[in-house]
Amino acid sequence: MFRRAPSISGATFPVLHKTFIVAILAAALLSSAGAQGRRDSRGPAVPPPVVSQTIPAQRGEKVTVPLAIHGTRGEMLEFLIRTPPSHGKLSAVKNAAMNTATVIYTPSAKGGTAEDRFTYAVRGSEGVSAPGVIAIRFSEPVVVPPRLAAPNEIEFPPVFPGQRSTAELEIANEGGGILEGAVAVEEPWSIEGLKIFKIAAHRKAIIRLIFAPSQTGVRTGEAIITGSQRKIVSLRASAEQRLDVTPAQLKLTAQPGNQTRMGVLKVTNRSEEDASIAMEAGERLLTDHIVRVPARTTSSVPIFADAAVGAAFDEVVKLSSKEWSASVNVHAVAVGAILKFTAAEVHISASAGDAAAGGTAILENSGGEPVTVRLDVERPFEVATRVVTAPARGRVEIPISARDAKAGIFHSALKAIGEGGSATVQVKAEIAEPAQIQTEARSTGPAAERQPDSTPAESEAKENDPPLIPADARDVPNILGNFAHGTGTDTAMLDWPANLGPVENLRIEERVLSISDAGDLQIGWSPLPPAKVAPAGDHMTAELRGLRPGTLYTVRVVSGKDTDAAVIFTADFRTTANKPFLAASSARTPLLVVTLGVLLFAIWRTRRAGK
Numbered sequence: 001m002f003r004r005a006p007s008i009s010g011a012t013f014p015v016l017h018k019t020f021i022v023a024i025l026a027a028a029l030l031s032s033a034g035a036q037g038r039r040d041s042r043g044p045a046v047p048p049p050v051v052s053q054t055i056p057a058q059r060g061e062k063v064t065v066p067l068a069i070h071g072t073r074g075e076m077l078e079f080l081i082r083t084p085p086s087h088g089k090l091s092a093v094k095n096a097a098m099n100t101a102t103v104i105y106t107p108s109a110k111g112g113t114a115e116d117r118f119t120y121a122v123r124g125s126e127g128v129s130a131p132g133v134i135a136i137r138f139s140e141p142v143v144v145p146p147r148l149a150a151p152n153e154i155e156f157p158p159v160f161p162g163q164r165s166t167a168e169l170e171i172a173n174e175g176g177g178i179l180e181g182a183v184a185v186e187e188p189w190s191i192e193g194l195k196i197f198k199i200a201a202h203r204k205a206i207i208r209l210i211f212a213p214s215q216t217g218v219r220t221g222e223a224i225i226t227g228s229q230r231k232i233v234s235l236r237a238s239a240e241q242r243l244d245v246t247p248a249q250l251k252l253t254a255q256p257g258n259q260t261r262m263g264v265l266k267v268t269n270r271s272e273e274d275a276s277i278a279m280e281a282g283e284r285l286l287t288d289h290i291v292r293v294p295a296r297t298t299s300s301v302p303i304f305a306d307a308a309v310g311a312a313f314d315e316v317v318k319l320s321s322k323e324w325s326a327s328v329n330v331h332a333v334a335v336g337a338i339l340k341f342t343a344a345e346v347h348i349s350a351s352a353g354d355a356a357a358g359g360t361a362i363l364e365n366s367g368g369e370p371v372t373v374r375l376d377v378e379r380p381f382e383v384a385t386r387v388v389t390a391p392a393r394g395r396v397e398i399p400i401s402a403r404d405a406k407a408g409i410f411h412s413a414l415k416a417i418g419e420g421g422s423a424t425v426q427v428k429a430e431i432a433e434p435a436q437i438q439t440e441a442r443s444t445g446p447a448a449e450r451q452p453d454s455t456p457a458e459s460e461a462k463e464n465d466p467p468l469i470p471a472d473a474r475d476v477p478n479i480l481g482n483f484a485h486g487t488g489t490d491t492a493m494l495d496w497p498a499n500l501g502p503v504e505n506l507r508i509e510e511r512v513l514s515i516s517d518a519g520d521l522q523i524g525w526s527p528l529p530p531a532k533v534a535p536a537g538d539h540m541t542a543e544l545r546g547l548r549p550g551t552l553y554t555v556r557v558v559s560g561k562d563t564d565a566a567v568i569f570t571a572d573f574r575t576t577a578n579k580p581f582l583a584a585s586s587a588r589t590p591l592l593v594v595t596l597g598v599l600l601f602a603i604w605r606t607r608r609a610g611k
Contacts, residue, residue, distance in 0.1 A: 045126045046126055046127075046129075047121075047122060047123070047124050047126040047127045047128055047129035047130075048069040048070060048071055048073055048077070048099075048122060048124065048126075048129060049069065049070050049129055049130060049132070050067070050068070050069050050070075050079075050120060050121055050122055050129055050130075050131070050132035051067075051068045051069065051070060051132060052132040052133045052134065053134060053135075054134075054135040054136075054137055055105075055134060055135065055136050055137070056137050056139060057105070057107070057136055057137070057138055057139070058138070058139055058140070058141040059107065059138045059139065059140055059141060060107060060109075060141065061107070061141070062104055062105065062106050062107070063104070063105045063107075063136060064102055064103075064104050064105075065102065065103050065104070065105050065134055065136075066096075066100065066101075066102055067079045067093065067100065067101040067102065067103060067120055067134075068099065068100045068101075069099055069100075069122055069129070072099050073098070073099055073124055074098075075098070075124055075125060076095070076098050077098070077099055077122045077123065077124050078122060078123040078124075079093045079095070079101040079103075079120055079121075079122050080093075080120060080121050080122065080123060080128070081093065081103070081118060081119075081120050082118075082119040082120055082121050082131045083117075083118055083119040083131070084118050085105065085116045085117060085118040085136070086113075086116055086117070087107065087108045087113055087116045088105050088106055088107045088108055088116050088136070089105075089106045089108075090103050090104070090105055090106075090118060091103055091104040091106070093120075103120075105118075105136055107136075107138070113138070114137065114138055115135055115136060115137050115138065116135075116136045116138075117133060117134065117135050117136070118133075118134055119131040119132060119133050119134070120132055120134065143176060143177060144175050144176030144177065144201070145175050145176060145177055146173050146175045146176065146177045146178060146179035146199075146201070146228060146229070147173065147174045147175030147179075147229075148171065148172075148173070148174075148179060148181075148225065148227075148229040148231060149171070149172040149173075149174045150169065150170065150171050150172070150225060150231050150233055151169070151170065151233060152233065152234065153233065153234040153235075153236065154167050154169060154209065154223070154233060154234070154235055154236070155167070155236050155237075156209075156211045156235070156236065156237035156238075158237070158238045158239065158240055159211070159213065159237075159239055160239065160240065160241065160242040160270075160271070161213050161214055161215055161216060161239050161241070161242075161323075162213075162214070162323060163212070164210055164211065164212045165210075165211040165212075165237060166192070166208060166209065166210055166211070167208075167209050167211070168206050168207070168208055168209070169183065169206070169207040169208075169209055169223055169233060170204055170205075170206055170207075171183075171197060171199065171204060171205050171206075171207065171225065172199070172203070172204035172205075173199040173200065173201055173202065173203055173204070174202065175201060176201040177201060178198055178199070178200055178201075179197075179198070179199040179200075179227070179228065179229070180196075180197070180198050180199075180227050180228060181196070181197055181225055181226055181227020181228065181229065182195050182196040182197070182225075182226050182227060183195050183196075183197075183207050183223055183224070183225055183226075184223070184224045184226070185209060185221065185222070185223050185224075185235070186221055186222070188211060188212050188213050188214065188219065189209055189210065189211055189221050189223070189235060189237075190209075190210045190212065191207060191208065191209060191210070192208040192209075192210050193207075193208055194207075195207070207223075209223060209235070211235075211237040213237070213239035215239065216239050216240055216241050217238070217239060218236070218237075218238045219236075219237050219238070219239070220234065220235065220236050220237075221234075221235040221236075221237075222234060222235060223235055240270060241270070241324065242269070242270055242271045242275075242324055243267065243268065243269055243270070243271075243275055243277070243293070243319075243321055243324045243326075244267070244268045244270070244326075245265055245266065245267050245268075245319055245326050245328060246265070246266045246268075247265075247266075247328075248328065248329070249328065249329045249330075249331065250263045250264075250265060250303060250317070250328055250329070250330045250331070251263055251330075251331050251332075251333065252303065252304070252305045252330060252331065252332040252333065253333050254333075254335055254336065260304065260305075260307060261304070261305035261332050261333065261335065262302055262303065262304045262305070263302070263303050263330070264300050264301065264302055264303070264497075264499050264500075265300070265301040265302075265303060265317070265328060266298055266299075266300060266301075267291065267293050267298065267299050267300075267301055267319070268293075268297075268298045269293040269294065269295055269296065269297060269298070269299075270296065271295060271296075272295050272296065273295050274292060274293065274294050274295055275292070275293045275295075275321050276290060276291075276292055276321060277290070277291045277292075277293060277319050277320070277321045278290060278319070278320050278321065279291055279301070279317065279318075279319060280317070280318040280319075280320075281303070281315065281316075281317045281318075281330075282315030282316060282317075282330070283306075283315075284305060284306045284309050284313055284315055284332070285303055285304065285305060285306065285315050285317065285330060285332075286303070286304040286305070286306060287301065287302065287303045287304065287317065288301065300499040300500075300501075302500065303317060303330060305332040309332075309368075310334060310335040310366070310367055310368025310369075310392060310393050311334050311335075311368045311392070312331070312332060312333050312334040312368070313331075313332050314329065314330065314331050314332075315330045315332070316328070316329055316330065317330055334367075334368035334369050334392075335366075335367045335368035335369070336367050336368070336369055336371075336419075337365050337367040337369055337370070337371030337390065337392075337418060337419065337421065338365065338366045338367040338421065339363060339364070339365060339371070339373065339390065339416055339418060339421050339422060339423040340363075340364050340366065340423050341361055341362065341363055341364070341414075341416070341423050341424070341425035342362040342363075342364050342395070343361070343362065343425065344425070344426060345425065345426040345427070345428055346359045346360070346361045346400060346414065346425055346426070346427045346428070347359060347428050347429075347430075348400070348401070348402050348427070348428065348429040348430070349429075349430050349432075350402065350429070350430075350431055350432070351407075351431065351432045351433070358399060358400060358401030358402065359399075359400055359401075359427075360397050360398065360399055360400070361397075361398040361400055361414055361425050361427075362395050362396075362397055362398070363388070363390050363395065363396050363397075363398055363416050363423060364390070364394075364395045365390035365391060365392060365393065365394060365395070365396075366393065367392060367393075368392050368393065369392050370389055370390065370391045370392050370394075371389070371390050371418040371419055372387060372388070372389045372390075372418060372419075373387070373388060373389075373390060373416040373417055373418035373422075374386060374387055374416070374417050374418070375387070375388065375398065375414065375415070375416055376414075376415045376417070377400065377412055377413070377414045377415070377427065378412045378413075379412075380402050380403060380410055380429070381400055381401070381402055381410070381412050381414070381427050381429065382400070382401050382402075382403055383398060383399065383400050383401075383414070384398075384399045384401075388416075390416075390418070398414070398416075400414060400427060402429040402431065406431065407431050407432055407433040408431055409428070409429070409430050409431075410428070410429040410431065411426070411427070411428055412426075412427045413425070413426055413427065414426075414427050483495055483496040483569060483571050484555075484571040484572065484573035485573075487573050487574065487575050487576060488575065488576055489547075489549040489550075489575055489576045489577070489578055490545065490546060490547045490548070490549060490575065491543070491544060491545050491547060491575075492544045492547060492553070492573050492575065493541060493542070493543055493544070494508070494531075494541065494542040494544065494555075494557065494571060495536075495539055495540075495541050496539065496540055496557070496568070496569060497538065497539055497540075498535065498538050498539055498540050499538070500568050500569060501559055501566060501568040502559040502560070502566070502568075503535065503540055503559075504559065505559055505560060505561075506533050506540075506542075506557060506558070506559050506568075507527060507557075507558050507559075508527070508528045508531050508533075508542060508544065508555055508556070508557055508558075509525040509526060509527050509528060509555065509556050509558055510525065510526050510527075510528050510553060510554070510555050511523060511524070511525060511553075511554035511555070511556070511570075512524040512525065512526045525556065528544060528546075528555065529544075529545065529546045531543060531544050531545070542557070547575050548575065549575050549576060549577055549578045550574070550575060550576065550577030550578065551574065551575050552572070552573075552574045553572070553573055553574070553575065554570060554571070554572050555570065555571055555573075556568075556569065556570040556571070557569055557570075557571075
């Protein structure tokens with residue numbers, strides 16, 4: 001058999017590969033040799049030179065120094081400090097870019113030289129360059145002078161005398177350097193702590209000022225700042241009383257027909273604590289001995305004049321509480337005329353034809369001023385004069401007679417009307433027949449009483465009835481006057497000044513009279529039906545309903561609970577009596593007769609038609 005010879009292509013492949021590699025290496029060697037020849041033709045390679053420069057700086061300040069080379073290199077260079085500075089310090093070198101860097105120069109605290117130097121170089125692929133010089137040239141810094149800043153005025157919080165009010169004076173140095181000076185004030189101001197100051201640039205100092213007044217009023221002063229710069233700061237402060245009372249002079253007056261004179265003091269407490277005030281009044285004044293005024297409120301304190309003194313007089317009310325005291329001058333005006341007959345009735349007994357038949361009515365003026373009154377009475381009664389004068393706190397006798405009266409019993413009312421009011425007394429005359437006629441009358445029986453032609457004013461007499469309770473037996477006297485008005489058959493109105501007492505939790509009570517087993521008069525108080533109490537400006541009003549017609553009422557207004565109740569005032573009034581239907585008007589009687597006739601005629605016609 002014949003064998004196939006080996007293939008030429010399989011044996012020659014490694015040879016071709018090696019030949020290709022050798023050709024590439026030869027080309028590279030030839031290129032390197034050409035480059036080396038070119039370098040040899042330019043001379044040996046050197047590192048790039050660094051930039052030398054002079055850096056200006058203010059003395060005492062840090063400086064950032066830039067480091068660089070001339071030209072550029074396509075590689076990262078290393079900057080080296082070759083010689084350090086003589087007076088300052090350098091930080092570590094920090095590369096800023098491929099061919100630049102920075103270093104921070106810190107001057108010495110003791111530096112007084114005009115210049116400092118250090119050298120540096122770079123290291124690259126060519127080696128280390130020659131050193132360059134950096135010169136730091138110092139200049140003196142520009143010094144900014146101090147500049148004072150302070151407020152133009154300071155307002156202190158108000159205080160009471162004997163207390164302290166504080167405020168802060170802020171002084172600032174808005175310039176440079178050191179601001180030095182001092183602060184001075186005059187009394188009643190003072191400085192707490194240091195009065196002098198040293199303030200660096202853009203800093204401030206606080207001076208604490210104290211205002212300590214000894215009396216009330218608005219005060220002004222100055223805080224004087226001295227030193228390299230001067231300024232005056234205006235100071236303003238005020239002191240007010242912890243307690244205050246108004247008015248400075250109080251006038252006590254009475255309502256017409258009332259002898260109770262009164263006035264009201266307003267006591268203001270501006271502090272945060274309740275105040276207890278001692279009251280000292282003259283002998284002719286009546287008031288509370290201790291008054292409590294809550295914090296931050298104003299209380300009303302009533303002052304009354306002694307009812308036993310009707311003339312005008314002047315007194316002083318003294319108030320005191322801790323370190324506060326005050327005096328108020330009080331003037332009580334004279335009480336006007338108050339008229340009243342001392343007896344409820346004047347009785348005259350005589351025989352017909354007796355010219356001397358008469359009696360005496362005594363008119364009393366309990367006021368502090370005299371009054372002239374006009375007298376009026378119906379026949380058969382007469383008075384000696386129609387005008388009399390009742391002296392202040394005195395009496396006047398009024399003779400009254402029954403003239404030309406026939407036998408019988410006569411009634412009338414004597415009225416005294418004056419500027420201070422009016423008064424009425426009932427007059428009764430019992431006139432007997434002459435002796436000879438009386439003898440005949442006894443044989444035939446008693447003679448009937450004959451009424452006078454003119455009917456007495458019974459309603460007027462009732463309105464002037466004496467009080468049911470003697471003055472010395474009253475439980476709560478009406479010292480503030482009568483505030484009742486607008487009475488009807490079952491209604492009445494009360495109207496009183498709101499400053500007489502509290503206006504909350506008010507109730508109205510009726511006086512109830514009873515006789516004990518021992519026969520003594522007893523006085524009690526019973527609640528009335530709920531009344532509508534409402535404010536009306538500076539007054540309070542209460543509308544009473546459901547009252548009994550023709551009834552004399554004595555009521556009182558009370559505030560607070562039963563255990564701590566306070567009576568504000570009492571009032572007397574009489575409701576209007578109901579009038580009979582037929583007696584209300586004489587015109588109703590004919591109308592009623594006609595109406596009744598028409599009704600009877602209609603009934604008669606109806607029955608007749610039914611038949």
